[in-house]
Amino acid sequence: MLHVVKRDGREVNFNAEKIAIAIRKSAKELGYEIKESELLDTVKRVISYIEETESEKVSVEEIQNFVVKALRDSNLPKISAAYESYRTERTKIRELKSDLMTAISKIGVETDRDNANVGNNFSSKLLRIASESNKWHNLSVMPKELAKAHENGDIYYHDLDSYNLTTNCLHIPTKKMLINGFNTGYGTINPPRRIESAAELSCILLQSTQNDMFGGQSHPDFDNDMSEFIEPTREEVKQELIELGIEGDILTELTEKKLRKRVHQAMQGVIYNLNTMHSRAGSQVPFSSVNIGIPKNKDAALVCEIFLLEYEKGLGKGEQPIFPNIIFRVKDGVNREENDPYFYLFKIACRVASKRMNPTFMNIDADFNKEYYDKGYMPATMGCRTYLMSNVNGEPGCEGRGNIAPATINLPRIGIQAGGSEERFFEILDERLELTKKSLLNRYEVLKKLKVKDLPFVAGQGLMKGSENLGPDDSIEPILKQGTWGIGFIGLAETLIALTGKHHGEDDHARELGYKIISYIRDYTNKTTQETHLNWSCYATPAEGLSGKFIKQDKKIFGIIKGVTDKDYYTNSYHVPVYYPISLKRKIDIEAPFHKMCNGGHISYLEVDDMPTEEAIMDIVRYAYRNTNLSYMGINFHIRYCRRCGTYLHEGQHKCPKCESTDIQGISRVTGYLSLDERFGEGKVAERADRVSHDNLHAHTYNE
Numbered sequence: 001m002l003h004v005v006k007r008d009g010r011e012v013n014f015n016a017e018k019i020a021i022a023i024r025k026s027a028k029e030l031g032y033e034i035k036e037s038e039l040l041d042t043v044k045r046v047i048s049y050i051e052e053t054e055s056e057k058v059s060v061e062e063i064q065n066f067v068v069k070a071l072r073d074s075n076l077p078k079i080s081a082a083y084e085s086y087r088t089e090r091t092k093i094r095e096l097k098s099d100l101m102t103a104i105s106k107i108g109v110e111t112d113r114d115n116a117n118v119g120n121n122f123s124s125k126l127l128r129i130a131s132e133s134n135k136w137h138n139l140s141v142m143p144k145e146l147a148k149a150h151e152n153g154d155i156y157y158h159d160l161d162s163y164n165l166t167t168n169c170l171h172i173p174t175k176k177m178l179i180n181g182f183n184t185g186y187g188t189i190n191p192p193r194r195i196e197s198a199a200e201l202s203c204i205l206l207q208s209t210q211n212d213m214f215g216g217q218s219h220p221d222f223d224n225d226m227s228e229f230i231e232p233t234r235e236e237v238k239q240e241l242i243e244l245g246i247e248g249d250i251l252t253e254l255t256e257k258k259l260r261k262r263v264h265q266a267m268q269g270v271i272y273n274l275n276t277m278h279s280r281a282g283s284q285v286p287f288s289s290v291n292i293g294i295p296k297n298k299d300a301a302l303v304c305e306i307f308l309l310e311y312e313k314g315l316g317k318g319e320q321p322i323f324p325n326i327i328f329r330v331k332d333g334v335n336r337e338e339n340d341p342y343f344y345l346f347k348i349a350c351r352v353a354s355k356r357m358n359p360t361f362m363n364i365d366a367d368f369n370k371e372y373y374d375k376g377y378m379p380a381t382m383g384c385r386t387y388l389m390s391n392v393n394g395e396p397g398c399e400g401r402g403n404i405a406p407a408t409i410n411l412p413r414i415g416i417q418a419g420g421s422e423e424r425f426f427e428i429l430d431e432r433l434e435l436t437k438k439s440l441l442n443r444y445e446v447l448k449k450l451k452v453k454d455l456p457f458v459a460g461q462g463l464m465k466g467s468e469n470l471g472p473d474d475s476i477e478p479i480l481k482q483g484t485w486g487i488g489f490i491g492l493a494e495t496l497i498a499l500t501g502k503h504h505g506e507d508d509h510a511r512e513l514g515y516k517i518i519s520y521i522r523d524y525t526n527k528t529t530q531e532t533h534l535n536w537s538c539y540a541t542p543a544e545g546l547s548g549k550f551i552k553q554d555k556k557i558f559g560i561i562k563g564v565t566d567k568d569y570y571t572n573s574y575h576v577p578v579y580y581p582i583s584l585k586r587k588i589d590i591e592a593p594f595h596k597m598c599n600g601g602h603i604s605y606l607e608v609d610d611m612p613t614e615e616a617i618m619d620i621v622r623y624a625y626r627n628t629n630l631s632y633m634g635i636n637f638h639i640r641y642c643r644r645c646g647t648y649l650h651e652g653q654h655k656c657p658k659c660e661s662t663d664i665q666g667i668s669r670v671t672g673y674l675s676l677d678e679r680f681g682e683g684k685v686a687e688r689a690d691r692v693s694h695d696n697l698h699a700h701t702y703n704e
């Protein structure tokens with residue numbers, strides 16, 4: 001009795017009919033009706049080959065090898081080739097199933113940390129299981145050349161699970177949506193009259209938008225948009241006081257006092273909601289950003305001020321709010337200098353940042369921002385560093401637009417493969433750029449098959465530019481033409497070490513080469529914009545989970561290379577390595593030129609000791625924005641507070657000085673957003689451990 005050993009180790013009785021079935025299927029693929037005599041002859045040959053082994057057991061792989069040999073010996077080479085193809089596909093499917101089952105088993109224990117905002121609850125795990133399934137589906141149906149580039153680590157297609165389902169991120173046209181009202185699917189939400197209602201609905205906008213997309217969302221002009229609802233609220237308060245018989249100067253005084261209290265309640269509601277309400281099937285709170293700081297009137301200034309003050313208070317026990325990421329826009333003549341009308345807002349922003357690590361800061365005087373500001377368009381960005389202003393297919397600006405999809409090139413691998421040759425480096429880079437473009441164009445072709453009804457809120461309710469006048473069954477292609485297609489990069493520092501032996505923070509030649517490389521990518525995206533009439537951009541990839549993925553793959557291929565693959569992460573985009581001792585001034589000066597090159601999004605981090613003072617934050621921001629073209633920055637330090645009572649701890653303290661609890665929560669910046677320490681992925685945990693402060697490492701300071 002002959003037994004067949006299955007791939008899982010089970011032994012079953014040999015069944016010749018299964019061989020016949022597989023051969024028939026292979027012949028059918030060719031449109032060839034195999035004769036029964038040919039089929040019988042082939043099966044007999046297989047049996048004879050098995051008998052020659054004189055073994056009581058034979059593996060599935062051995063049988064398949066004998067089938068190929070028998071088909072060739074039976075003078076059926078075409079069927080043999082078809083059978084081998086069938087065999088390869090079956091093997092691929094089995095491997096996909098095996099990998100998927102392994103991934104699902106791991107998710108059942110704990111979700112991964114590619115995204116530091118994802119929790120570990122039932123909804124998170126279920127969403128991750130669906131995510132893994134669709135990743136494999138999308139890889140299996142895309143052109144093999146593209147799938148191979150992603151699988152082997154040459155290029156990374158962000159959010160592969162959403163490749164065929166939706167787009168990345170959006171700057172919400174907040175004012176338009178609130179004034180016109182909207183429908184989340186269960187009925188119409190009328191335009192609000194009170195600031196409290198407007199604030200609450202601003203959170204619903206973020207939540208509902210995120211449920212239609214895979215990335216983050218922003219209110220690009222929050223203080224000015226919310227100011228529309230201050231005057232109606234003021235009038236309501238005033239009428240209530242008049243009905244109580246109050247008049248004269250006391251009426252004005254009490255009206256403003258009660259109004260301010262109501263704005264406080266509204267802004268507190270925003271902070272609380274964005275840290276408690278969940279999106280994406282309950283797996284996470286919304287990835288939200290709020291742009292403020294350049295008020296057009298006193299009511300907008302009031303919103304800005306009180307929003308910062310409420311964020312400063314924190315949550316119920318004073319805990320650190322994770323969301324929203326706040327972008328405070330800084331401009332000479334508006335708020336940057338002491339004689340500016342809104343300087344007091346800048347001071348508050350610096351004070352809050354010195355305690356909360358938020359807001360981050362955006363320089364409206366950077367020449368590429370000022371260009372649009374002077375034309376009446378307000379620049380904005382996100383914590384996930386999505387930036388866009390130019391538009392080859394219509395009016396510039398960011399409202400109603402976002403990054404459609406990014407793909408990231410593994411720059412350090414090209415540096416290694418070039419073997420120290422700059423000429424060879426740019427030859428390989430050309431190949432990868434072309435492949436990345438091809439992948440994004442393939443994604444475009446896939447996404448344009450989606451209809452408006454597939455993105456029922458963001459497209460169906462007209463949040464996305466290009467959705468005007470589209471019906472539920474219309475293609476979303478007009479929307480795809482309004483957003484940007486980002487070609488990103490990671491690990492410039494390691495790339496330069498591979499090419500020159502040093503990174504851009506320690507060597508002039510390496511730095512100039514770094515500028516040349518990123519300028520080359522930007523020039524390529526500019527050229528591609530003209531060729532395709534789509535908006536292409538050079539994207540400084542945040543690289544949260546990717547920082548560890550690429551280097552893990554490269555270690556397997558190239559081994560340990562000092563300064564390149566000898567860590568557990570690649571350095572974020574164009575940043576000077578976190579472990580390198582450098583002054584704040586020097587880091588700002590080196591990284592500033594990259595901001596203009598990276599028109600798809602950028603940020604620079606400045607690491608400081610413990611909690612800096614308000615004055616220190618102000619000095620850093622003013623140096624950068626008075627002297628360089630640096631646009632978007634975050635000032636980093638480690639926040640630690642007691643979970644029991646909310647008291648903040650200084651570095652080195654391991655017990656709460658107030659209640660003596662040792663239950664301490666740590667908060668760090670992961671890419672642009674803040675995150676709980678325990679939610680960092682493997683690569684980011686290693687990177688955070690290597691971070692050194694930039695402030696007291698050299699004699700000269702940023703004030704020079």
